[in-house]
Amino acid sequence: MIIAEQKPLDEIMGLLGSDERVLVVGCGTCVTVCFAGGAREAAIVAASVRMTSKLNSVPREVTDVTVQRQCEWEYLDEIKEQISDADIILSLGCGIGVQAIAERFPDKWVVPGLNTTFLGMPTEQGVWIERCAACGDCVLGITGGICPIARCSKSLLNGPCGGSEDGHCEINPDIDCAWQLIYDRLSRLGRLDALLELQPPKNWSTSRDGGPRKITRDDLRLAAEEE
Amino acid sequence: MEGDCHYLLGNINARRRVEFVRNLLLEIGLEASRVQMFNLSSAMGGQFAEYAAKLTEEIRQLGPNPLRKDPLYTTETSTGE
Numbered sequence: 001m002i003i004a005e006q007k008p009l010d011e012i013m014g015l016l017g018s019d020e021r022v023l024v025v026g027c028g029t030c031v032t033v034c035f036a037g038g039a040r041e042a043a044i045v046a047a048s049v050r051m052t053s054k055l056n057s058v059p060r061e062v063t064d065v066t067v068q069r070q071c072e073w074e075y076l077d078e079i080k081e082q083i084s085d086a087d088i089i090l091s092l093g094c095g096i097g098v099q100a101i102a103e104r105f106p107d108k109w110v111v112p113g114l115n116t117t118f119l120g121m122p123t124e125q126g127v128w129i130e131r132c133a134a135c136g137d138c139v140l141g142i143t144g145g146i147c148p149i150a151r152c153s154k155s156l157l158n159g160p161c162g163g164s165e166d167g168h169c170e171i172n173p174d175i176d177c178a179w180q181l182i183y184d185r186l187s188r189l190g191r192l193d194a195l196l197e198l199q200p201p202k203n204w205s206t207s208r209d210g211g212p213r214k215i216t217r218d219d220l221r222l223a224a225e226e227e
Numbered sequence: 228m229e230g231d232c233h234y235l236l237g238n239i240n241a242r243r244r245v246e247f248v249r250n251l252l253l254e255i256g257l258e259a260s261r262v263q264m265f266n267l268s269s270a271m272g273g274q275f276a277e278y279a280a281k282l283t284e285e286i287r288q289l290g291p292n293p294l295r296k297d298p299l300y301t302t303e304t305s306t307g308e
Contacts, residue, residue: 009254048255054294055256 001121002030002094003128004037004114009048015111016088020059022049023086024113025079025101026066027093034128037092037114039066045092045113070097076104083108119150136206136213142194144185151178157202159183159195228266238266258289 007015016022024046032038046064053060065082067075070093076083083089083101089110091098101110118130133150139157140147149155153171160179163170167180186192206213232238242264249259263285265278 009251044251048251051255051257051294 001033001119002096002116003034003118003120003130004031004094004116005034006036006041006045006092006114007112009045009052012045012049012090012111012113013052015113016049016090018058019088019109020061021085021087022046022060022062022090023079023082023088024049024062024064024090024092025070025083025097026064027070027091027097028066028068029071031092031094031097031114032066034122037094037097039064042066042092045090049090070094071100073100073104076100080105133207135202135204136210137203139202142197142199143182144189144191144194146178146182146185148178148182151176151181157199228268257292257294260285261289261292 024042026032026037026039026042028038031041035041042064046062050060050062053062063082063086065079067079069075070091083105086108089101089105089108090113091101091110092113093100094114094116095112096116098110098112101108118128119132119134120128120130123129130150132147133155135149139149148157152160153169153175154161156179160177160183161170164177164180165173167177167184169175169177183192183195186194204210229242230236230239245262245264248262252261253259263282267275267278
């Protein structure tokens with residue numbers, strides 16, 4: 001899932017400026033599961049903004065609403081009247097949600113309440129860790145299900161660097177060396193030969209090197225929407 | 228007592244959540260000391276009264292909640308469903 005965390009309240013207050021009618025929009029998908037921008041967090045942020053504004057004598061009306069997914073028009077259309085009534089939208093969605101609102105409501109000012117941080121998973125309650133870099137050319141089939149792009153600090157593709165020490169990364173001993181993990185796992189499963197196969201250079205054009213990415217599936221498109 | 232909860236580690240979890248709320252109050256601009264947590268057993272009536280008196284006195288010195296009874300402070304929310 002997409003992992004995000006809330007911006008400090010001070011920064012949020014700065015982004016809101018002097019706009020009076022604020023609509024806090026939570027998202028019911030990834031940021032709900034990582035406790036950053038779901039209905040509960042939207043209500044807490046709305047109350048916090050309300051209280052801070054009152055303490056600073058800033059006139060303000062704050063309401064909150066949470067949609068199932070901020071990154072799809074159909075869910076945003078459900079709240080178009082509330083958006084229309086607001087001077088400013090504080091999105092608690094990921095960066096995609098913020099941009100979806102900006103694109104769907106071109107006349108409305110929208111600001112982010114979260115920092116979108118990475119694609120990852122919880123390893124225990126309250127702890128999230130990066131697992132995927134969305135490089136667009138998955139190598140997990142060679143590396144035993146452990147991603148060297150997301151989990152090696154240097155995104156190396158040819159084994160550990162000299163900074164790997166006792167299975168830990170030189171940038172932080174709390175980080176496991178991804179290549180040590182890969183080697184140990186392949187070794188345990190008797191599949192080390194997978195690493196001996198020659199691999200062509202990785203195609204980074206599917207990653208950010210190729211610019212903003214897009215997928216088009218003709219089998220799913222509707223004839224009327226084709227351009 | 229800390230870590231010696233009927234719900235095992237429940238009061239340690241509770242303390243972390245109380246800390247979250249105290250930090251939130253500070254961010255908002257209110258005094259964190261308006262929310263405090265004390266560990267007590269149900270058999271410690273005297274100690275309970277002591278803590279209650281201490282907290283009451285501290286909050287009395289802070290004065291009333293500045294956000295109370297204000298038309299700007301609405302609690303209106305909606306769910307969009």
